[in-house]
Amino acid sequence: MGMCPLCNNFRDVDVQCPDCGTKMENKGREAEYYDDYSPYMPIDQMKLEDGYPADYKNGECPHVFACQKCGGDQVIMVKE
Template identity: 45%
Template structure:
């Protein structure tokens, strides 16, 4: 089954509230992009196999989000979608 992150592919904006102040979080990219100099160039599933998180098995894309109000960061898991689900998102459903 092919899945993709709707946030990484700009089909949807990251929607998360700060656990500290309740402010709107901003997307700072995939967590795996922060692993090292060449990590953004690694195959996505390869990075997921070695990060110690259940994201590969659960079809999640873990993003780093930061709050501009209180300047805190947190991880946000985004559910990856299939092409059928993506089509439904594009149709507004």
């Protein structure tokens, strides 16, 4: 598939916290938080098992964004 611009540091994405409006910090691919070995699994394989049925087909990469101010977090689909 494509290459995620966040995973490859091509660009940054500004995401505002829906609760307090503070800029959220990118914490990486959501799949990396599943278990100890998930960061080492092939990305396309993880996309088939991550619970987001369209991310593989649509060329999207789910990233976790967290708010340092209020502690909220959310998953944002980033177009590859």
